[in-house]
Structures are given as C-alpha cells and as structure tokens.
Amino acid sequence: MAYYVNTVNQALILIMFALSLNLLMGYAGQLSMAHAALGACGGYVAVYLAYYHGYGFLPSMLLGTAATLLVGIIISIPAMRLAPEYMVLMTIALASAIVAAIFAYTPLGGSRGFATGSPPVPMSLFGVDLVSPAQRLPVFAAIAAVIFAVCWRLGESPFGRVLKGLREDAVAVRALGKNTIRFNVITFAVTSAMAGAAGATLAWDALIVAPAMYNFNINTTIITAVVLGGLGNPLGPVVGAVAASLFRPLFERFVHLDLSILHILRWMLYGVLLVAVFRLRPQGLAPEGSSIRRWWQLGRPRRRDLRETAKDRCRNPEEGGMPSGRPARPEVIVAQPGRPKESTSSDGCALKMRGLVKSFGGLKAVNGLDLDLPGGQITALIGPNGAGKTTLFNLVTGALPLDKGEVYLWGREITGFTPDRVAGLGMVRSFQDVRLIHRMTVLQNVMLAVPNHPGEDIVPLFFRPKTVRRFERRAEEEARRYLDFVGLGDKASALVGELGYGEQKLTSLARILATESAVLLLDEPASGIDRAWLERTLEVILRLPQLGKTVMIVEHNLEVVRALAAKVYFLEQGKITASGTMEELVGQKRLAEVYFGRIN
Amino acid sequence: MEVFLQTVVNGFVNGSLLALLTLAFGLVVGTTGRFHWAMAASFMGAALVTALLTVKAGVAFPIAALAGLIVAALLGMAIETFAYRPLLARATGPAFMSIFLTSLGIVIIAENGTRILFGSAGYFITGGFQQIQSLGIHIGDISFAALDAVFALVACGLIAIVWGALNFTSWGRSIRAVRANPTMSRVVGIDPDAVYMWVFILGSLLAGAAGIMTGIRQSVLADMGNSPMFYAFVAAFVAGSQSGPIRFAVAGLLVGLLASVSTNWISIAWAPAMVFAVLFLYIAIRALVGARGGRATWRSAVRRLTRRVEREG
Numbered sequence: 001m002a003y004y005v006n007t008v009n010q011a012l013i014l015i016m017f018a019l020s021l022n023l024l025m026g027y028a029g030q031l032s033m034a035h036a037a038l039g040a041c042g043g044y045v046a047v048y049l050a051y052y053h054g055y056g057f058l059p060s061m062l063l064g065t066a067a068t069l070l071v072g073i074i075i076s077i078p079a080m081r082l083a084p085e086y087m088v089l090m091t092i093a094l095a096s097a098i099v100a101a102i103f104a105y106t107p108l109g110g111s112r113g114f115a116t117g118s119p120p121v122p123m124s125l126f127g128v129d130l131v132s133p134a135q136r137l138p139v140f141a142a143i144a145a146v147i148f149a150v151c152w153r154l155g156e157s158p159f160g161r162v163l164k165g166l167r168e169d170a171v172a173v174r175a176l177g178k179n180t181i182r183f184n185v186i187t188f189a190v191t192s193a194m195a196g197a198a199g200a201t202l203a204w205d206a207l208i209v210a211p212a213m214y215n216f217n218i219n220t221t222i223i224t225a226v227v228l229g230g231l232g233n234p235l236g237p238v239v240g241a242v243a244a245s246l247f248r249p250l251f252e253r254f255v256h257l258d259l260s261i262l263h264i265l266r267w268m269l270y271g272v273l274l275v276a277v278f279r280l281r282p283q284g285l286a287p288e289g290s291s292i293r294r295w296w297q298l299g300r301p302r303r304r305d306l307r308e309t310a311k312d313r314c315r316n317p318e319e320g321g322m323p324s325g326r327p328a329r330p331e332v333i334v335a336q337p338g339r340p341k342e343s344t345s346s347d348g349c350a351l352k353m354r355g356l357v358k359s360f361g362g363l364k365a366v367n368g369l370d371l372d373l374p375g376g377q378i379t380a381l382i383g384p385n386g387a388g389k390t391t392l393f394n395l396v397t398g399a400l401p402l403d404k405g406e407v408y409l410w411g412r413e414i415t416g417f418t419p420d421r422v423a424g425l426g427m428v429r430s431f432q433d434v435r436l437i438h439r440m441t442v443l444q445n446v447m448l449a450v451p452n453h454p455g456e457d458i459v460p461l462f463f464r465p466k467t468v469r470r471f472e473r474r475a476e477e478e479a480r481r482y483l484d485f486v487g488l489g490d491k492a493s494a495l496v497g498e499l500g501y502g503e504q505k506l507t508s509l510a511r512i513l514a515t516e517s518a519v520l521l522l523d524e525p526a527s528g529i530d531r532a533w534l535e536r537t538l539e540v541i542l543r544l545p546q547l548g549k550t551v552m553i554v555e556h557n558l559e560v561v562r563a564l565a566a567k568v569y570f571l572e573q574g575k576i577t578a579s580g581t582m583e584e585l586v587g588q589k590r591l592a593e594v595y596f597g598r599i600n
Numbered sequence: 601m602e603v604f605l606q607t608v609v610n611g612f613v614n615g616s617l618l619a620l621l622t623l624a625f626g627l628v629v630g631t632t633g634r635f636h637w638a639m640a641a642s643f644m645g646a647a648l649v650t651a652l653l654t655v656k657a658g659v660a661f662p663i664a665a666l667a668g669l670i671v672a673a674l675l676g677m678a679i680e681t682f683a684y685r686p687l688l689a690r691a692t693g694p695a696f697m698s699i700f701l702t703s704l705g706i707v708i709i710a711e712n713g714t715r716i717l718f719g720s721a722g723y724f725i726t727g728g729f730q731q732i733q734s735l736g737i738h739i740g741d742i743s744f745a746a747l748d749a750v751f752a753l754v755a756c757g758l759i760a761i762v763w764g765a766l767n768f769t770s771w772g773r774s775i776r777a778v779r780a781n782p783t784m785s786r787v788v789g790i791d792p793d794a795v796y797m798w799v800f801i802l803g804s805l806l807a808g809a810a811g812i813m814t815g816i817r818q819s820v821l822a823d824m825g826n827s828p829m830f831y832a833f834v835a836a837f838v839a840g841s842q843s844g845p846i847r848f849a850v851a852g853l854l855v856g857l858l859a860s861v862s863t864n865w866i867s868i869a870w871a872p873a874m875v876f877a878v879l880f881l882y883i884a885i886r887a888l889v890g891a892r893g894g895r896a897t898w899r900s901a902v903r904r905l906t907r908r909v910e911r912e913g
Contacts, residue, residue, distance in 0.1 A: 031697050078880070081887035084696060085635070089837050090883060092830060097876035103869035216826075220708055227701060260720075264712045271708030278687060278698045278705075 004249070005133040011245035012140040013202050018225040018237035019144070019151045020194035025223075026231035026288070027155045028187045029167030030084055034075075034091035035222050037098040038192045039199025040214035042068045044108060046200035047209045050116040052107075057123045061200040068196025069189055076188035080181050095219065102211055113210025120207040136205060143201055147194050152234040153462065154190065158447075158455030158472060163187060164232070165437050165448050172435035175397065176449045177423030177515055178456070186458060217267050224270040227277050230284025239286045244270070288439075345411040350375040350519050350550040351396065351427065356405035358388075358395055358574075365391045367574035369405070373519070378541065378551040380561040382585075383571035384595055389554040392571070393429050393521050398422045409519065424451070429521035434508045436496045442507050443492040446479035449514035482510040486540050502533025509540060513549075520544065522553045526560045538563055558582070602741040607864040608857065613748040615856025616755035617810050618835065621828050622852030623759055623845050624806035626836035630843065631779040632796045634684050635696065637703040637833075639807045640825030641679070641710035642672035646808030647815030647824065648714060651723035661727030665812050672808025676800040679706060685793075707825070714822040722819035725812070751813045758809060762802070763845040775799060779842065830872070831855050834879050 021035045032038075042064035049055040049063055071094075079090040102108050116122075123130045123139075130136045154160055162183055165173040174180045203209045221244060229240020247269060251262050277284060351373035358366040365388045373379055381389050394400040396407050398419045406415045409427055417425075436445050453475060454460035455468040483489050486506040496504060505525060512520055525541060526534055541564055544551050555561050561568060562582040570578040570585055572594050578585055585591055621643065628636045646668035653664035683706060687698050735746040766772035774795055777785045782792040814824065832852060839851035855875060862874035 025697065029697065031700060075880075078884040078887040082883065085841075086837070086883055088635070088700060089833060089879070093834060093872070093876040093879045096830060096872035100869050100871070100873035100876075104867060104873070220704070223701065223704075261716065264715045264720075268709055268712035268716070271705040271712065274705030275683065275702050275709065278702050279683075282690075282698060 002133050005137060007245065007249050009133050009137055009140050009205060010248070011242055012137070012144045013198055013205065014222065014225055014241040014245055015144050015238055016147050016198035016201065017195060017222045018229065018241040019147050019234075020191045020198065021222055022226045022229070022231065022234075022237040023151045023155055023194075024187055024191040025226055026233065026236065027160050027163040027167065028184060029163075030080075030184065030188065031088050032091045032188070032191070033088060033219060034095040034098070035191075035195050036199075036214040036216075036219035037095035038068050038071065038195040039202065039218075040098055040102065040209070040211070041071055042196025042199035043203035043209045043214065044102065045196075047114065047116050047203050048108070050121060051114060051118075054117075057125055057204050061197060061204065064200035065193050065197040068199070069193035072189040072192025073185065075192075076185045077181075080184040080188065095216075099211055099215075109210070111211055113208055113213075115208045116204065122207065123204045140201060140205070143197065147197065148234065148238070150190070150194065150462075154187070154458070155232075155234055157461055158453045158468070158475070159183070159458065159461055161440075161444060161448055162456055164440065168437045168439060169435050171399070172431060172437070173448070174419045175399065175423060175429055175431075176511065177420050177428065177451055177517075179418075179420045183456075190458075217270075220267070220270050220274070224273050228273055228284055230286035230288065230290075232288035233284075233286045233290060235290075236284055236286040236288075240284065243285065244273075345375070347411075348375050349373065350410060351552070352408040352411075353392075353396060354406045354408070356392070356395055356407070357403045358391060358400065359403060364574050366395060369571075369575055371569060371576055373550060373552055374567065375410075375518075375550045376545050376548060377567065378545060378553065378565050380565035380568045380582075381552060381554045381571055382556075382558065382561055382568060382595070387571040388574045389571055390432065390523055393523055393554065396422075397427065397429050397521065423515060423517060426517040427519040427521065428512045428515045428517040430508050430512050430523055430525065432523045432527065434501075434504045436504055436508055436511070438497045439495070441493050441495055442483065442488060442499065443476065443479055445496060445507060446482055446510050446514050447475050449511045450475040450478055451515055479510075479514055482513045483507075485513065486510045487536055500533075502529035502537070505529055505533070506537060506540065509537075518548065519550045520552070522551060524555055525553060526555060526557055534560070558586075603864075606742050607861050609742055609744050610864070611857035611860030612853070613744070613752050614860050615853035616752040617813055618828060618831055618856035618859075619849035619852035620755045620758060620806050620810040621832040622835040622839070622855070623762060623848040624803040624810070625829070625832045626839060626841060626843060626848035627762075627775075627799055627806075627845070628803040629836060630841045631775060631799045632680075632684075634680070635700040635703060636676075636679070636684075636800075636803070637700060637829060638679050638683075638706040638710070639676070639803060640707050640829040642675045642804040643807045643811035643814075643825040643828065644710065644714070644820070644822065645675050645811070646672035647725070647811040647820045648718070648723070650812050651725045651815060651820040652718070654726045655723055661725070664725075664727070668812055669805055669808045672804045672811070673801045676804030676807075677797060679703075680797060680800045711822045711826075718822075720822065722821045723815075724819050725816045748817070751817070754813070755810070758806060759845060759849045762806070766845055771798070827872075831859060831875065834875055838879070838882055 017035060017039060021032065024030050024032055042061070044064075045067045046055075046060040046064035049060040050057075055063070075090060075094055076087075079087050103110055108114065123136060125139060128135075130139060155163070162173065162178050165178070166180055166183060170180050199214060202213060206213065225240040225244040226237050227240070228243055229238065230236030247266055251266055252259075255262060257265070349372050351371075353369060353371040356366050356369040357364070369388075369392065381392070383389055391400065395402050396414075398414070398417045398421070402415060406413055408414065409422070409425055412425070414422055414425060414427075422428075437448065440448070454464065454471050460468055480489060480492060483492055486509055488503060488506055488510065491499060491503060491507075496507065499507065505528075509522070509525065522541070526537055529537065538560065541551065541553070553561070553564060555564075565582065567579065568582050568585055569576050570591055578588060578591055621639075625636065625639055628634060628639065646665075648668075649671045650661070650664045650668035653659040653667055654661055659667075683702050684699055687702060688695050691698065736743050737746050737749060764772075766775060774785070774790045775798065777788070777790055778792045778795040785792055785795070810828070811825065814828065818824070832855075835851040835855040836848060838855070839847045843851075858878060859871045859875055863871045866874070
C-alpha cells in the first residue's frame with residue numbers, strides 16, 4: 001500500500017514540475033533544459049537550511065523557492081533578449097553549472113548528497129510530523145493545487161494571451177506595445193520558482209538531496225510528461241505526468257527483469273515517447289484549448305458557441321459575411337479616460353525624422369532622410385522597390401537601430417526607443433504580411449492589442465481579479481467595436497487562419513486601432529487583396545482622420561495612394577526627393593521614370 | 601610556467617577534437633537550421649562500431665574505422681530523413697522546439713539502446729594503439745603522447761579539407777549558397793534538400809571521426825557524446841551559427857582549452873561551470889549591446905558599444 005501511495009506522491013511532484021514547465025514551453029514557447037536543475041537549486045537550498053540551520057519544511061521550502069526565483073531572474077534577463085535558441089543554450093549550460101557547483105562545494109555532499117539532518121529530520125508541518133507517505137499526500141496535493149492555480153491563472157488570462165502571441169510571433173506582439181522581455185522574464189522566473197518549490201518538496205519527501213534526483217534523466221521525464229500531456233493546456237501536464245508516472249510501478253511490479261535493465265528501459269521509453277508524440281500527435285493527449293468542460297460536452301451542441309454566433313449575427317444583420325456590406329458607421333470611439341495619449345505638438349507635426357541613416361553592409365538603405373508627418377492626415381510614402389520604405393518604418397518604430405539621425409513623435413525625441421515603448425507613446429505600425437496570430441480567433445487578436453490591461457500584470461492578476469475581469473469585458477467590447485468599425489464584427493469568433501487575405505488585412509488594421517495609438521504606419525494596407533475588399537479597406541482608412549488618427553501609408557498601388565493621401569512623399573535611394581499631391585508628383589517625368597523604369 | 605604550458609598542450613589536443621565536433625555541429629545548424637543535438641549519436645555510434653569490430657570481430661582498425669564512419673553518416677541521413685523532414689513538412693509555425701526535442705529523444709534512445717544491447721561497461725578500441733599510446737614526445741619539460749599529436753594533426757587536416765572544399769569546389773559553393781539563402785538557391789537550380797543531406801553526411805562523418813579518436817583516447821561509453829556535444833554547442837554559438845569553418849574550429853579549440861585549463865587548475869567538476877560563466881558573460885554582453893534589431897554580430901556589437909561610449913563620453 002505504501003508503495004502505491006508513494007507512487008502517487010511521486011506523481012504529484014512530477015505534476016508540479018510539469019505544470020510549471022508547461023507554462024514556459026506550452027504558453028511562452030521557450031524551451032528550458034534546466035528545469036530539473038532548478039529543482040535541485042530549490043532542494044539543495046532547502047536541505048542545506050534544514051541541516052545546517054535547523055529550518056523546518058515550510059520555511060526551508062519557501063526560501064528554496066525564493067532562491068530559485070532569483071536564479072531564474074538572473075539567467076533570463078540577458079537570455080530573453082536573444083533568440084529562443086540562446087535560451088536552450090543558456091539552460092543547458094546552467095544545468096551543468098548547477099551540477100558542477102554541487103560537486104565542487106563539499107558541504108553539499110558530492111554525488112552522495114546529504115540528508116535533512118542526522119538522523120534525518122522528518123518533514124513536519126505546523127508541529128505535526130508527516131512520517132508516512134499517506135500523511136504527506138495531502139500536503140503534496142495542496143502544493144500541486146497551488147502551482148496548478150498559479151499556472152492556470154497566468155496561462156488562461158490576458159497574460160497568457162500575450163505569451164501565446166509571443167510564442168507565435170514575438171516581433172508582431174512587440175510592435176503592439178508589449179514589453180516582450182518583461183513577459184518572458186516574469187514567466188521564466190515564476191516557472192523557475194515553481195520548479196524550486198517542487199525540488200524542495202521532492203527533497204523533503206526523500207529526506208535527502210542527491211544530484212541523481214535532479215539529473216538529465218529526470219529533466220527528460222519532466223519534458224516528456226509535458227509533451228505527452230499536451231503543450232499549452234493547463235490540464236495537459238497533469239495528464240502527462242500521471243501517464244509518465246504509471247511506467248515506474250508498471251515496470252517494477254509487472255515486468256520481471258533485472259532492475260538496472262528496467263530503469264534503462266524506462267529512460268529509453270521516455271525518449272521513444274518524445275520522438276513518437278512529436279511525430280504522431282504533436283498536440284499531446286490534451287490538446288491546447290481542450291478542457292474538462294469541452295470533454296463533458298463532447299458530442300452535444302455547444303450552447304455557448306451557438307449563442308455567441310447568434311449574438312454576432314444580431315450585431316450586424318446586414319452583413320452576411322461577404323464584402324458586399326458596407327462597414328457599419330463607427331460608433332464614437334474615444335480614448336479611455338485616465339490614459340490619454342499625447343497627440344498634439346506646437347507645429348502640428350506628428351512625426352519628424354531628421355537625418356536618418358541606415359546601412360546594411362555597404363548598402364545605404366536610408367541615407368540622410370528628413371520627413372515631417374502632418375498630424376491628423378493621411379500621408380503616403382511611395383517609391384520604387386528597394387527604396388527603403390519598409391526599412392523606414394522599421395527605423396522609426398525602433399525595430400531596427402538607426403545608424404544616425406533623430407526621430408521625434410509629437411515633438412518628443414524617441415530615437416533609440418524599443419518598439420514597445422514607441423507603441424506605448426502612440427505610434428504603431430502594421431505589417432505588409434499581416435502577422436496575425438493564426439492560432440487565435442479574430443477577436444483575441446484584436447484584444448491582444450488593447451493597451452494597459454491590468455490582466456497582463458501579475459499583481460492585479462492575482463490580487464485584483466475583479467478589476468481584471470471588468471477590464472477584460474471592456475477590452476472585449478472595445479475589440480468588437482473596432483472589428484465592427486472595419487466591418488468584421490461577424491467574424492469575431494473565427495480563427496484567423498480561416499479568413500481570406502482581405503479580411504486578415506482588415507483584422508490587422510482593427511488590431512492596431514485597438515492600441516489606441518494616434519499615429520498609424522500602414523505597410524501596404526491594400527496589397528494582395530481583391531477589388532471588393534479594396535473598396536472596404538479604402539473606406540475604412542479614409543475614415544481614420546475623423547477619429548483623430550495620423551496615418552502614413554506605404555503603397556505601391558498609385559490609385560490607392562491617389563484615393564487616400566493628401567500629401568505624398570517620394571522616396572528613392574534612401575532619400576525623399578519630392579513631395580506634394582499625387583497630381584504634382586505624377587506630372588514630374590523623372591519620377592515616373594524612376595518609378596516605372598525608363599521607356600525607350 | 602611549465603605546468604601552464606603542459607596544460608595548454610593537453611588542452612590543445614582536447615580542443616582540436618572539439619574543434620572538429622564544433623565544425624560538424626556548426627555546419628549542420630548554420631546550413632540546415634536543425635538543432636541536431638542527435639549528432640551525439642553519430643559521435644558515439646562511430647566509436648562503438650569501431651570498438652565492436654576491432655574487439656569482437658578482430659577486424660583491422662582502418663576497416664573498422666571506415667565502417668564506423670559509414671554508420672555515423674547513415675545515422676545522420678536517417679535522422680534527417682525520418683525525423684526532421686516529416687516534422688518540418690507539417691510544421692506551420694516555428695519548428696525549433698519539436699526538432700530539438702525530437703533530437704533529444706533520439707539521443708536518449710541511442711544512449712539507452714546501446715546500454716541494453718551492448719551493456720553499460722565501456723569498450724576499448726584495439727588495434728595496436730595501446731603500444732603507441734605509451735610513446736611520448738618530450739620537448740623541454742613538456743611531454744605529450746605521440747598519438748595525441750597525431751590526432752591533433754588529423755583534426756587540423758580534416759578541418760583544412762572542409763575549409764578547402766567549402767571555398768574552392770562547386771559542391772562547397774552550393775552549401776554556402778543554401779546557407780545564405782535557400783529560396784534564392786532553389787531559383788538558381790540548387791536543391792536545398794539535397795544540400796542539407798550532404799551537410800548531414802559531412803557533419804556526421806566529422807563527428808564520427810572525432811568520436812573514434814575520443815574513443816581511442818578514453819573509452820567507448822554510451823553517453824560519451826553528451827559532454828563534447830555540450831561544449832561544441834556552446835562553441836558553435838559563440839562563433840555565430842553562420843560562421844565559416846575556421847571560425848567554428850577556433851571557437852571549439854578555445855572552449856576545449858578553457859575546459860582543460862579549468863579542469864587542471866581548479867578541478868574537473870568546475871569545468872562546465874567555467875564554460876557556463878564564459879557563456880553567460882558572452883550572452884549578457886551580446887544582449888546588452890547587440891540584441892536590438894536584426895542580426896547581432898560581434899562586429900556590430902563592438903561598433904555599437906564604441907558609439908555608445910563616444911556619445912556618453
């Protein structure tokens with residue numbers, strides 16, 4: 001009996017590890033190879049405190065957790081600024097460094113490890129000794145429940161929505177004003193802390209710590225549990241960890257082989273599972289988006305979904321989903337009180353660029369460019385291919401570093417600001433290739449852009465749930481309003497991947513509108529869409545100045561430019577060489593030659 | 601001073617084998633973009649086949665080594681064909697995580713499968729090396745095994761051959777073209793998939809050669825590839841994954857030297873920690889000066905740092 005209770009306890013500890021790793025791998029899309037090693041960090045700190053300073057279970061576990069949190073922060077701050085590959089590299093190195101430190105620092109007992117005391121001090125909580133596995137089980141279940149709650153709250157909330165966005169397209173999410181590094185560092189740190197708690201619990205369960213409890217094989221077990229269960233689902237790791245925990249008792253009780261061979265077989269099985277799951281069922285046993293409620297309702301019509309569709313239909317009765325319908329008149333969209341975005345300057349100039357220079361190797365993509373963007377108007381930037389138009393957008397929004405020059409937004413210098421800071425000050429850009437988050441619905445894509453969401457901050461997320469819920473409702477209303485504005489109100493619950501390209505372009509427009517930025521840089525808003533959608537797109541863009549927006553478009557279709565822009569800048573070889581109305585520019589023979597090529 | 605020089609000489613031998621492995625890993629990652637951690641299987645597989653053939657079947661070493669290299673190459677090709685390509689064909693988003701974890705799974709299977717089939721005890725590659733091994737060369741107070749010198753030379757020779765092949769043959773040019781831009785290469789008539797396969801073969805052969813030499817110097821164990829792969833991984837990234845062969849090799853050599861020096865001077869346990877410390881500093885510096893926007897190369901990082909100093913100074 002005790003054997004099985006012990007197995008349950010081990011499974012609970014594996015669940016703790018797997019839950020926290022899933023937050024990192026499944027939601028944030030970051031891979032950590034140091035999860036077990038971070039557990040070692042928590043376990044060793046806890047037992048060290050118990051052995052040398054007589055700490056009990058709870059305080060030593062909490063301090064172990066705190067220490068691991070610190071390690072997580074220190075590691076992730078530099079690593080999260082680079083590509084995800086570096087995170088893998090960093091965590092592999094961290095894992096070996098932690099093992100090295102354990103072996104090198106003799107008070108930690110080397111490969112044999114050391115116990116909670118001599119003789120081992122049992123785990124006790126509030127003065128009660130928890131000697132048998134059955135006594136420890138409820139404590140472990142409670143810790144696992146807390147970790148589940150934290151992971152669920154972080155993952156299935158506005159915070160998790162940003163993480164999932166980052167997982168799919170960090171550049172696009174950053175351009176919407178999310179401080180990607182902050183999200184990644186918080187996630188990694190919280191994940192580390194939970195691994196530390198799990199490691200400390202494991203140590204107190206065994207009453208000893210040793211490197212073998214947290215080695216490479218254990219790390220693989222945790223990863224296998226997460227992958228097997230299903231990435232990005234709060235229930236996945238629970239399912240996966242339970243499944244992975246079954247192997248040990250199955251092997252030990254029912255397969256009669258030499259014990260050492262059995263363990264090798266078990267590790268090998270985890271390797272086989274890892275390869276097989278990615279190959280055969282990458283979504284795991286519990287795919288992202290599935291929940292107990294869904295399973296419960298399997299086969300029945302989902303009433304809630306039906307209701308939502310009906311609601312969507314009522315909202316836009318005349319729009320059957322085809323572009324024939326005109327976009328509904330915009331409802332009054334006013335900036336939310338309490339977070340005004342500056343949108344005035346003394347000279348009425350929204351964006352000023354002075355002497356911008358950017359070269360790639362020997363190529364001067366932008367070469368001493370000056371440009372003034374008048375506020376509250378639509379301005380266009382045209383020029384031949386390779387003139388540096390998209391580069392210019394990248395430079396002013398901070399996606400690329402400038403070699404030289406200054407950028408001012410409403411008179412304030414923003415040179416060298418990161419894309420999220422620029423977006424926070426009220427200037428966002430759209431992407432030529434839309435860059436929506438394909439695995440999210442249209443509505444979620446737009447909600448992702450709503451700024452200053454308290455649910456994206458961990459303190460309100462856990463301590464002011466009502467505020468978060470209220471704001472989430474408001475964010476949804478706002479997102480729906482912007483979708484109505486671009487005429488996609490009826491597509492709110494469709495997945496982005498199901499939309500046509502024209503609809504995707506409009507969704508991306510709704511998404512940058514939802515950032516409430518006053519300056520919008522639109523990169524080829526009309527390219528690649530057919531006639532019917534073009535009309536609607538033009539109508540929507542033309543209405544933007546009425547909302548107080550300053551718009552700059554980059555566009556190849558000169559008809560579109562003529563229809564939209566009051567003022568047009570001509571960019572060639574990284575410089576503005578002409579400006580004026582479309583008619584004035586078209587009249588200049590030289591420009592036509594540059595643009596269309598010389599006709600002999 | 602003698603001790604230091606001796607350490608450096610030992611480190612140079614370790615480092616030259618690591619340089620080979622770094623080059624192999626760097627080529628695969630830089631060209632194909634696959635995080636081929638399972639190269640450890642080729643590394644170990646070549647050594648294992650060589651050991652089994654020489655010990656159990658009494659085959660002469662050159663033939664056994666050739667068989668080992670062929671097995672290494674076949675392993676690489678099989679992994680690319682049956683594991684990575686199907687994953688990439690189906691992937692909609694970034695496939696980095698699934699490729700890396702599949703690779704990790706393959707390493708685990710190879711390691712534990714070897715233990716089950718051939719036992720956990722190590723093998724020695726026989727073939728007269730034990731006699732040569734005792735042969736020492738002494739220059740002043742520094743001494744090293746003649747065999748080690750041979751290995752270092754072999755490693756350098758292989759690196760030179762790869763460098764030459766990449767730079768002066770049309771085959772090498774097609775690899776460099778695909779590395780720079782697979783789509784454009786396809787347009788000019790180079791099939792990237794075929795090039796990827798060649799890179800996997802080349803990388804696996806180099807890793808296999810490093811594995812056989814490591815097997816002779818130490819012994820053949822199921823997990824013998826893990827620690828060298830870790831160092832090669834770090835070295836390839838410090839070099840920059842799009843580097844040329846010489847740069848990879850130098851990075852591998854330096855990481856090997858660092859590991860050897862810290863092993864001798866502090867303790868063997870500290871070697872990974874030292875490498876981690878260097879890597880952490882490297883990543884921190886890069887993140888500080890070069891992370892923003894596009895490619896963060898060393899050169900651009902240094903340029904930006906100097907400019908920042910100028911502006912503030």
